[in-house]
Amino acid sequence: MASQASTVDLRTRLQEWIPKIVLSPSIAAMLVFVYGFIALTVYLSFSNSKMLPSYDLIGLTNYAKLFRLSAWWTAVTNLAIFASLYIIICTVIGLVLAILLDQRIRGEGVLRPIYLYPMALSFIVTGTAWKWILDPGIGIEHTMHLWGFVNFRFDWIKNRDMAIYTVVIAAVWQTSGFVMAMFLAGLRGIDNEILKAAQIDGASNFALYRRIVIPLLRPAFLSSFVILAHLAVKSYDLIIALTGGGPGRATELPATFMYSYTFTRNSMGIGAASAVIMLMTIAAIMVPYLYAELKEKK
Template identity: 85%
Template sequence: MANNAGQDDFQTKLQNWLPKIVLSPSIAAMVVFVYGFIAFTVYISFSDSKMLPSYDWIGLANYTKLWKLSHWWVSITNLAVFATLYIGICTVLGLSLAILLDQKIRGEGMLRPIYLYPMALSFIVTGTAWKWILDPGIGLENTMHQWGWESFHFDWIKDRNMAIYTVVIAAVWQTSGFVMAMFLAGLRGVDNEILKAAQIDGASNWRLYRRIVIPMLRPAFLSAFVILAHLSVKSYDLIIALTGGGPGRATEVPATFMYSYTFTRNSMGIGAASAVIMLMTIAAIITPYLYAELKEKK
């Protein structure tokens, strides 16, 4: 009996420790290669690092230099324009598509994968494809000219004043289907009894959505905002593939600024400072969301 009890105790301890043992290498790698390198980047932002890391502490000098650079302000302005349009258009378009599919239209099972397909592609693929589509020499403009519409012109990708909007077009095309899926899940979770009661009281479809359905989608709106804002800050790969940050600096954002100052201008300290500011921006977006979610669960 004592041997059986000892074996049971050993098996219980093994079952408790086995998941920890299996996960420990992954956790250790995450601590080193994620949080360790974040801490290293923060330290570099306070150092006199140029082409190679330096450990000479200079305090906030890199941050002071960063906010005095006109290129940094250009990237901030471009990000503000891109993020505002990207988040706004994706939200409106995603909600509209979700409401359309929620009407139980014929072919819904075929339309959902079509809308979601772009999200399966990487931003590099999306940027490259839209670069070809928007190129006046081989893309949409050239196709229209071959069809006989000689007066058609669409050269935004080469126009300094309009290039940032081509990034918005490509980003909206890729992400709006994912936002639609989030809103559609929220719509399918609305209690039908509430909707039937409102319809019996004479509420029109417009008032039904405006007064009842859309306010009940607040969690979906919040989740969509957090995800889209996070993606807009991390828009490096899309912009590099689509415009390369040009023409000139017309589409440069903090992500491309960070790369150029770190690896092409040999100003690792300033590049690290811009990376830390991007990290703080993402944290400022995600932290209130996580707090609200945890508070709601409690």
């Protein structure tokens, strides 16, 4: 009996420790290559790093230099324009598509993957494809000229004042289907009895969505905002593939600014400072969201 009890005890301990042993390499790698490098970046932002890392601390000098650079404020302004339009348009299109698909229309099984397909592509592929589509020499403008519309102009990608909006177009095309999926999941989770009761009371479809459905989609709205804001702040590959940050600095964002100053302008300290600012921005978005989720669960 004692040997059987010890065998059971050993088996129980193995069942407890095997998941920890299996996960420990991944956890160690995450601690080193994610949080370790975050800590290193924060340290370098206070250092005198140029082309190579330096460990001589100089306080807040890099942050002072960063906030005096007009290129940084251009990147921040571009991010404000891009993020606001990107979030609003994706949310509106995603909600409208979700409401349409929620009507159990014929062909939903075909339409849903079509809307979701762009999200399966990398931002590099999306940026390259839209660069060709928007190029006046081979894209939409050239095609319209071949069709006889010789006065048609669509050269936004080469226009300093309009180039940032081409980034919005490409980003919305890729992400709105994903937002639609989140809203559709939220709509399918609403109790039909609530909606039937409101319809029996004489509520119109507009009032039904405005007073019941959309308020119940608050978690989906919050989740989509957090995800879209996070994607907007760290946008880099789409910009590089689509416009390269140009023309001039018309489409430069903090992510491209950080890469430029860190690896091509030999100002690693300033680049690290801009990366820390981006990290703080993402944290300011994520922390309240996580706090709200944890508080709701409790």
